[in-house]
Amino acid sequence: MLVAATLLSGCGAGGPVGERHGPVPDDVAGHLVATLRQARLDYAERVVEIEVANSSDTDLVLLGGELESESFGVSTETTTRPFRTETLAVGGRRGFYVRLGEATCPSGRTGRTGSAAELRATVTVAVGSRSDHGEPTTVEVPVSDSGGHLARNLAQDCAGAAVASGVTLAQGPALRTERRDGETVAVLTLTAEPVAGGPDVRITRIDGSTLIDPVGGGAWRGRALAGQDEGVLELALVPTRCDHHAVSEDKRGTYLPVHADVDGIPQHVVHVPMPDAAKRDLFEYIADYCAWP
Known part of the structure; x- marks a missing residue:
């Protein structure tokens, strides 16, 4: 099971906190889902995209996020594509990029690695617009990985470690x-x-x-x-x-x-x-x- 940790405690790289906006309500946060993607050009850098979909009835902004699992350490913001304040309107999708943490490989040299069945990520969002939004709120959302990107990265990382030993x-x-x-x-x-x-x-x-x-x-x-x-x-x-x-x-x-x-x-x-x-x-x-x- 993938369990994500909280990452951001303040406003991301965006506009000021608007006084008329409160934190993200639970009923809005419950309508967020995420998809893990990885383009071929990002394989070498072990960078993945977390694309967040907003199926609530409230406009939001996406400020960043974090990914953590039993198989990888805490993810980090990339220097080439840092977090930006992105409009996450009703029915819209926006993403942010993170670099995977260090792989936790199974003991022995079996050449086999497992993968988490249930994925989770934390994302930091706020109610409002890029120029006028409320207090950043970190929420946990489910993540789908139909492409098996995490499993592939884990297999490559653990094989690399085994060979390098x-x-x-x-x-x-x-x-x-x-x-x-x-x-x-x-x-x-x-x-x-x-x-x-x-x-x-x-x-x-x-x-x-x-x-x-x-x-x-x-x-x-x-x-x-x-x-x-x-x-x-x-x-x-x-x-x-x-x-x-x-x-x-x-x-x-x-x-x-x-x-x-x-x-x-x-x-x-x-x-x-x-x-x-x-x-x-x-x-x-x-x-x-x-x-x-």
Whole structure:
């Protein structure tokens, strides 16, 4: 069960408290419901949106909120999208963004994680308008998560923790290029440094991404992963596509999707980021490979 904690005690980033407005009545608060959403561009930052719907007969403003669960610590306001005073009119919907707290992973390395059946969040709302509203009131509202976003984030976080307990994975700071069978390919490195006293971690597969494909297609597996025994994998790649917007709008294509077993138990995919210098090398390689002007 997801139980949210109170977060805001004063007025949010909005207008002054209006003297003619009181706190939010219970019968109004009871007509608020929320939906948890997460866009793909927010996966890496572990940011989720809490969208609140107002089915009462009273106009409100939405000032912010907080999310907490048995599986995650207290959520926090994001610096890139801070809380704003949003009109939450009768029949309307408005949302706010929070970064998930630290995951609370189950003991052992089973590769399985649970999820809460009942979700709750606290939201801070007030009666009135953005420029003239009453005292901020923190209320608890039910939350639906039909997309399973919390369960996915929990699985990813716990897999990352399990893998990191046995090996430190990092992409190298640069890419090199070489000619193979009449084609220029790029080669990136992935270091896999064992953690002293940690579990046995074996990389079983590394997928391509929206930007890069393993040479020959499919995924890196088998002989392509033999280098992990020495702690360094060299992965030859070509661009997945050559359209400009694939690079200009990309948010996840430089992350390596790594599948691994921890003490023989398969884990959820772990995404290993690429350093900025290597990103520059990659983008230059794609531009040359695709013959961009």
